[in-house]
Amino acid sequence: MAKNxxxxxxxxxxxxxxxxxxxxxxxxxxASEHMSFLELLDVLxxxxxxxxxxxxxxxSDCREGICGSCGVMVxxxxxxxxxxxxxxxxxxxxxxDGDTITVEPFRARAFPIIRDLVVDRSAFxxxxxxxxxxxxxxxxxxxxxxxxxxKDAAExxxxxxxxxxxxxxxxxxxxxxxxxxxxxxxxxxALLPQGQVEAxxxxxxxxxxxxxxxxxxxxxxxxxxxxxxxxxxxxxxxxMRRAYMKGVFSK
Numbered sequence: 001m002a003k004n005x006x007x008x009x010x011x012x013x014x015x016x017x018x019x020x021x022x023x024x025x026x027x028x029x030x031a032s033e034h035m036s037f038l039e040l041l042d043v044l045x046x047x048x049x050x051x052x053x054x055x056x057x058x059x060s061d062c063r064e065g066i067c068g069s070c071g072v073m074v075x076x077x078x079x080x081x082x083x084x085x086x087x088x089x090x091x092x093x094x095x096x097d098g099d100t101i102t103v104e105p106f107r108a109r110a111f112p113i114i115r116d117l118v119v120d121r122s123a124f125x126x127x128x129x130x131x132x133x134x135x136x137x138x139x140x141x142x143x144x145x146x147x148x149x150x151k152d153a154a155e156x157x158x159x160x161x162x163x164x165x166x167x168x169x170x171x172x173x174x175x176x177x178x179x180x181x182x183x184x185x186x187x188x189x190a191l192l193p194q195g196q197v198e199a200x201x202x203x204x205x206x207x208x209x210x211x212x213x214x215x216x217x218x219x220x221x222x223x224x225x226x227x228x229x230x231x232x233x234x235x236x237x238x239x240m241r242r243a244y245m246k247g248v249f250s251k
Contacts, residue, residue, distance in 0.1 A: 002032045005092060007040065008100040011056055017112050023102065033093040037080065038063060038070060040092060041103075057116040063088040065229060068164030071171070072117045073104040078168035078227040086166060086229040106171035110178070110214045121167050123213040124181060130209035131202040132185045134194050153191050160188035162230040169224035169232075175216030180224040182210045183236035190243065200247040207244045 006029045014021025028044050035043070038060050045055035061069040065086040072087055074080035080090040095101065103117065111119040163184035170178050186203050189195030195202070218237055225234045 002034050003097075004029075005031045005033060005095070005097040007031045007092070007095065008098070009040075009044065010100065010102040011044075011117070012104045013056070013116055014105075014113055016115060021113070021116075023104075031092055033091070035092045036063065036088055037074060037090040037092065038088050057114075057118045059118050060088055065089040066164065068166035071106055071166045071168055073102075073106065073171060075101050078106065078171040079166070079229055083226075084229055084231050086164070089229075106167050108167075108170045108173075108176035108215070110176060111167060111170060119167070121165075123215070124165050124167065124178070126213060127178065127182055127206055127209045128185060131198070131205035132189070134189060134198065136194070136197045147193055149192060157188045157191040160184040160191070160232065160236055163188075163228075163232050164230060166229065168227045168229065170215065172223040172227040173216065173218075174221055174223065175219055177218045177224070178210050178213070178215040179218035179237045179240070180228065180232055180234065182206055183240040184232050186240050186243070187236045190239075199243065200250055203240060203243040204247040207240065 006027065009026045009028065010023045011026060012021055013024045026044055026047075028040060028047070031040050031043065038058070041056060041058055048055050058072060059069045061067045063070070065088060068086075070086055070088040071079065074087060074090065079085060079087045080094070082090055082094050105113055105117045105119050110123045111121055113119050161184075163181060165181060167181070169180040170176055186206055189202065190199045220234075222234050225232065
């Protein structure tokens with residue numbers, strides 16, 4: 001039988017990007033230990049709507065840790081205290097009855113707040129648009145084994161391709177760097193034959209766009225890797241730096 005909990009929440013409320021925000025206290029007295037954290041926010045919003053209040057705005061979609069649209073700071077940690085877990089998959093059994101939990105939006109200069117816990121992460125889209133794709137003609141879909149790719153390269157490419165673009169790496173970084181996200185998007189293409197044709201041009205274009213968006217530089221804190229729900233390795237950042245220098249000097 002599910003155990004009910006009383007959870008105290010301190011949630012950042014902000015009506016718009018130009019309006020000052022503040023932390024507001026709420027209590028959910030009928031939280032189930034089996035709820036996800038977003039389901040807890042759903043219950044809170046039902047309470048607020050029933051009492052004539054404004055619901056808390058937050059992003060979500062798949063709620064399966066796949067899409068990357070969710071993402072908030074839970075108790076000061078991007079996606080919360082459970083490692084390798086997106087906030088939509090963080091369950092209330094990770095907390096104790098009577099806990100007080102502070103919930104804030106991802107904070108970074110390149111992620112302006114839209115309302116409450118919702119931030120504008122379109123800077124990521126513009127980094128991808130800069131050249132995070134393969135534009136050369138590759139023909140129709142080949143048979144799975146038609147292009148020889150080593151097992152190590154294929155597995156490493158899949159590891160980087162697991163990035164869901166949630167922005168936790170930016171929120172956790174003291175510099176607000178998007179290096180882990182950008183490196184993952186560069187690496188998973190550069191490791192495969194189809195992506196190697198444009199590899200040099202791609203890394204220069206995407207890194208330059210990342211800097212233009214106002215993200216900070218990487219200082220090797222590795223906080224990004226610590227909070228990444230998919231466990232993306234910071235090794236990709238080193239590869240991106242090397243490739244960027246080669247690309248700049250090969251122009």
